[in-house]
Amino acid sequence: MSLANGRSYLAIPGPSVIPDAVLRAMHRASPNIYEGELHDLTDSLIPDLKAVAMTDQNVAIYIGNGHAAWEAALANTLTAGDTVLVLATGRFCIGWGEMAADMGIKVQTIDCGDAAPIDLEQVEGALRADTGRKIKAILTVHVDTSTSVKNDIAGLRCVLDAAGHDALLMADCIASLGCDQFEMDAWGVDVMVSACQKGLMTPAGISFVWYNAKADAVRPARVSRYWDWRARTDPDQYFQYFNGTAPTHHLYGLRTALDMIKAEGLDAVFARHETLARTVWAALDCWATDGPIALNIADPANRSHAVTSVVAGSPNGDALRRWCEHEAGLTLGIGLGRSPADAYFRIGHMGHVNAHMIMGVLGTMQAGLIALDIQHGAGALDAAARVIAAG
Numbered sequence: 284m285s286l287a288n289g290r291s292y293l294a295i296p297g298p299s300v301i302p303d304a305v306l307r308a309m310h311r312a313s314p315n316i317y318e319g320e321l322h323d324l325t326d327s328l329i330p331d332l333k334a335v336a337m338t339d340q341n342v343a344i345y346i347g348n349g350h351a352a353w354e355a356a357l358a359n360t361l362t363a364g365d366t367v368l369v370l371a372t373g374r375f376c377i378g379w380g381e382m383a384a385d386m387g388i389k390v391q392t393i394d395c396g397d398a399a400p401i402d403l404e405q406v407e408g409a410l411r412a413d414t415g416r417k418i419k420a421i422l423t424v425h426v427d428t429s430t431s432v433k434n435d436i437a438g439l440r441c442v443l444d445a446a447g448h449d450a451l452l453m454a455d456c457i458a459s460l461g462c463d464q465f466e467m468d469a470w471g472v473d474v475m476v477s478a479c480q481k482g483l484m485t486p487a488g489i490s491f492v493w494y495n496a497k498a499d500a501v502r503p504a505r506v507s508r509y510w511d512w513r514a515r516t517d518p519d520q521y522f523q524y525f526n527g528t529a530p531t532h533h534l535y536g537l538r539t540a541l542d543m544i545k546a547e548g549l550d551a552v553f554a555r556h557e558t559l560a561r562t563v564w565a566a567l568d569c570w571a572t573d574g575p576i577a578l579n580i581a582d583p584a585n586r587s588h589a590v591t592s593v594v595a596g597s598p599n600g601d602a603l604r605r606w607c608e609h610e611a612g613l614t615l616g617i618g619l620g621r622s623p624a625d626a627y628f629r630i631g632h633m634g635h636v637n638a639h640m641i642m643g644v645l646g647t648m649q650a651g652l653i654a655l656d657i658q659h660g661a662g663a664l665d666a667a668a669r670v671i672a673a674g
Contacts, residue, residue: 287612294644295616296428296458296590296631297481301536305484308539309532316529322521324538325529331541332491335460335483335549336475338467340495343515346530349457352476352490353379354386356453358510359494360474362503363387365419368409368450370401372434373427374620379455380422391418397430397621400585403442410446419501420451420474426459429620431592431629432580433463440471451498457481457490461544462556462589462633473498479533482589484540484634489533543635556588559632559641562670563591566645566663574658575599579627589633590616594626599657601625606651613647638671 293300314321332342345351361367366389369380374397380390393409395402401423410418421443426433436454443452453474456465461482467475474494480487492512499513508514514523522528544552564583570576575596580586595603600618602625607613618627632641645667652659 285610287608287610289612291612291614292640292643293614294631295614296431296629296633298487299481299484299631299634300636300640301486302484302540302543302635304543305536305539309486309536311532311535314531316531317521321529321531321534325521325524325534328534328537328541331545333493335541335544336456336467336477336493337465337469338475338493338495340468340493341499341512341516342491342493343512344524345490345492345515346488346525346527347490348480348487349455349476349478349490350378350382352457352478352492353382353455355490355492355510355512356474356476356494357383357386357388358503359492359506359512360451360453360498360501360503361386361388361419365389366391366417367420367422368393368406368418370406370421370423370434370439371395372400372424372432373397373430375427375429375455375457376422376424377620379424383422398432398579398581400432401434401439403435403438406439407442407446410443410448410450413448416449418448418450420453422453422455424455424458425465426456426463426587426589428458428590428629429592430579431587431590433459433585433587436465436472437470444471451501458589458633459587461552463587464553467493479537479540481633483537484543485533485536489530489537553588555637556633558670558674559636559638560586560588560591562638562641562667563630563632563645565666565670566648567591567593569661569663569666570649570652570659572660574660576652576657576659589631591630591632592618592621593628593630595628595657597623597626599626599655600628602655603648603651603657604628606655607647610654611647611650613644615648642667642671
């Protein structure tokens with residue numbers, strides 16, 4: 284007998300739960316790619332993609348995951364030999380910097396560790412020291428999926444302006460878009476990248492780069508036809524949106540997902556994610572009163588509303604994940620980029636999630652803590668329920 288039989292629940296930080304409406308929209312025969320409905324649908328995506336990023340600037344769509352968007356952003360703005368400043372708060376900004384290095388770009392890194400946000404004073408010092416203006420771009424993440432830290436992107440713009448530095452501000456919002464509030468234009472972001480499989484609730488496979496006129500103006504001497512964002516942004520012919528065949532079924536799914544976000548209202552989406560995140564934190568705070576369980580990010584102001592990274596002690600992280608999956612049908616995220624990996628796990632609470640789903644996650648986790656005899660404090664589910672009850 285297994286209590287995991289039945290519908291399983293994916294509580295990893297992406298790919299997230301796909302709404303049934305999105306799946307239904309994708310469950311169709313291939314459309315005509317040369318004219319008609321698909322062209323109109325694709326055109327309709329552009330203003331809504333801009334709206335969810337809170338920008339009036341440009342957006343290009345790529346067939347690929349978030350790493351594809353990383354490379355597109357770099358390819359359109361930087362040349363081998365240029366220097367970027369990488370602000371590392373976990374595995375993903377480090378990875379973006381590694382990609383830049385592979386492209387011949389010089390990488391200067393400020394490593395803020397894996398349990399704290401960007402140190403803005405240290406960034407300002409590095410920018411003021413760059414009197415020769417060698418740094419052409421700052422690479423940062425809004426939310427690092429590996430650590431669940433949320434960085435102050437608006438604060439970064441203030442630091443750039445205070446230092447009088449003209450480097451591009453480039454932000455990875457793959458984990459945060461549609462979950463944590465992000466305002467591209469108001470916060471002064473020049474380039475932003477994201478993907479469809481998290482807050483946008485669509486199966487993995489397409490990604491996006493939003494960019495402003497400043498970013499477009501520093502265009503390198505040569506950009507490969509595939510990565511070039513200009514034709515994708517203002518195509519003369521439909522195929523130029525994707526430099527080839529469109530990702531047809533993803534587009535139908537994305538259209539439905541964006542409709543769901545519009546119907547709920549972006550402010551309500553942000554509020555729902557905040558409340559559900561606080562529900563998770565309330566339970567973890569109780570478990571943390573007695574035993575090894577702890578939130579990776581101490582200050583709630585620096586925590587993502589989309590994902591929570593948890594310290595559980597080795598080997599408790601992996602043990603709890605495996606018990607939840609194999610005994611109860613709940614899949615939690617691995618301790619990605621952490622050492623030892625089996626001491627950590629992550630809870631995804633992004634996209635198509637609601638109160639009963641999160642309470643189910645927490646109840647299952649508590650059953651696992653009991654079954655595995657992992658020491659933990661009492662009152663977690665009551666504390667979580669109080670957050671839900673307060674709304």
